[in-house]
Amino acid sequence: MPELPDVEGFRKVLESCAKGKTIQRVDVRDTGVLHGVSTRQLRDALEGRRFTEPERHGKWLLARTGGPTLVLHFGMTGQLVCSHPDDAAEAHDRVLFTVARDRQLRYRDQRKLQGLWLAHDESEVARLLERQGPDAMAVNRKEFEAALTARRGSVKTALTDQSVLAGLGNLLADEILWRAGLRPTRPAGDLTEDDCGRLYTHMRRTLRSAVAAGCVPPRDSWLTGNRDDPAPTCPRCGNPLRRSRLAGRGTVWCPQCQ
Numbered sequence: 219m220p221e222l223p224d225v226e227g228f229r230k231v232l233e234s235c236a237k238g239k240t241i242q243r244v245d246v247r248d249t250g251v252l253h254g255v256s257t258r259q260l261r262d263a264l265e266g267r268r269f270t271e272p273e274r275h276g277k278w279l280l281a282r283t284g285g286p287t288l289v290l291h292f293g294m295t296g297q298l299v300c301s302h303p304d305d306a307a308e309a310h311d312r313v314l315f316t317v318a319r320d321r322q323l324r325y326r327d328q329r330k331l332q333g334l335w336l337a338h339d340e341s342e343v344a345r346l347l348e349r350q351g352p353d354a355m356a357v358n359r360k361e362f363e364a365a366l367t368a369r370r371g372s373v374k375t376a377l378t379d380q381s382v383l384a385g386l387g388n389l390l391a392d393e394i395l396w397r398a399g400l401r402p403t404r405p406a407g408d409l410t411e412d413d414c415g416r417l418y419t420h421m422r423r424t425l426r427s428a429v430a431a432g433c434v435p436p437r438d439s440w441l442t443g444n445r446d447d448p449a450p451t452c453p454r455c456g457n458p459l460r461r462s463r464l465a466g467r468g469t470v471w472c473p474q475c476q
Contacts, residue, residue, distance in 0.1 A: 220292040222277060222354055222385030223428035228290075228298040229274045230432075232281055232323065235300035236269040239317035241283070248312040251325065251333030260313075263336055264288065269317065275353050276384025278346075286338050289346055293331030299324045354385035355425055362421075363414040366406050373409060373417075374402035375465045386421075388467050389434040389442050394421045396441040396454075401476045402469050445470040 220228075241264045246257040255263075267283040274280065279298070281288035290298070295310075303322040307314065313334060315323040325334060337343040352361055365383060369376040376382050377391040386394070395402050397420040400413060409417070428434050436443040441459075444450045450459040452472040462469050 219294045219387055220277065220296060221387035221390050221428075221434060222274075222425065223390075223431065224433055225274055225277050225279055225292060225385075226355075226429050227432035228279055228292065229272050231298050231300055232269070232272045232279065235321055236281075236315065236317045236323050237271060238268065239321065240268050241265055241315055241317055243314075243316040245314040245316070246312070247307065247314065248330070250330050251312045251327060253333055253335045255334075255336040260334075260336060263338070264315075275347055276350050276380060277387075278350070278384075280343065286336055287343050289335040289337055289343065290325065291332035291335075293327060293329060293333075295329045296325070296327040296332060299326055349381050350384040351380060351382045352384065354383050354421065355429070357383065359415065359418045362418050363409075363411070366414060366417075367409055369406040371406060372402060372464060373400060373404045373406045374467070374469060376406040378465075378467065385425075388469075389445075390424065390428065392445070392470050393434065393441050394424050396452075396472060396476060397424060399476055402464055402471050441470065441472075 244261045244264055246260065249257060263286045267285055270282040270284050272279060272281050277291060279290040281290065301322045301324050302320055303316050308326060310326050310328045311324045312327055313325040317323060335346055337346060351365060366376050369382060374391050374395060377386050378388060398417045400417060434442050439453050444453055451457065452459055452475055455474045457472060457474040459470050460473050
């Protein structure tokens with residue numbers, strides 16, 4: 219599932235492929251990914267417009283045009299790719315934006331759990347994002363601590379609740395908690411100031427590394443690189459990792475280190 223680092227990677231794809239370029243043609247191959255906008259309305263709003271500096275908030279990507287804003291969410295299987303207009307469309311290419319003779323931006327998504335919205339002004343952008351908490355890359359420590367400790371339930375559930383903090387998913391939450399030495403079942407409201415400080419520091423470090431990699435990297439030194447092994451062991455202490463479910467999410471943690 220795309221998390222903050224993946225969507226930041228998609229933002230960079232949009233920036234390098236289409237920033238400053240005019241949207242010459244919009245081809246909707248599957249209307250099932252459009253929300254609150256028809257194919258004709260999307261074309262009328264965007265064709266002839268120029269993509270400007272894209273932005274990201276949590277797992278949402280804002281494709282600015284100086285007028286309407288195309289708002290994208292990637293669900294569990296979405297991608298944004300830069301292709302040549304002459305390349306054959308793949309089975310899961312849902313919407314194509316031709317921006318030059320040799321460049322075409324493609325929204326690709328197998329499961330179609332989210333998709334594309336069109337916001338005509340900033341009030342509509344704000345309405346789409348109104349349930350999102352502060353961006354995990356931009357939140358300061360005081361905001362982070364206040365948002366987390368005000369929640370009931372486990373710290374893992376709080377970290378992955380997009381209304382608390384936007385951008386963290388299952389892999390990142392488990393990785394950050396393992397690095398901070400905190401059990402995912404720990405009540406968020408019981409975290410001390412030191413716990414929050416350690417968690418915030420490791421969140422920032424983990425996100426920086428993951429954004430540089432364009433994903434949550436499955437490195438051997440990361441929990442992420444070991445969690446799917448048949449008999450996973452902790453890369454820090456070598457003891458067996460524990461698997462459980464928390465709020466419906468597969469959760470991996472080390473009973474020795476956490």
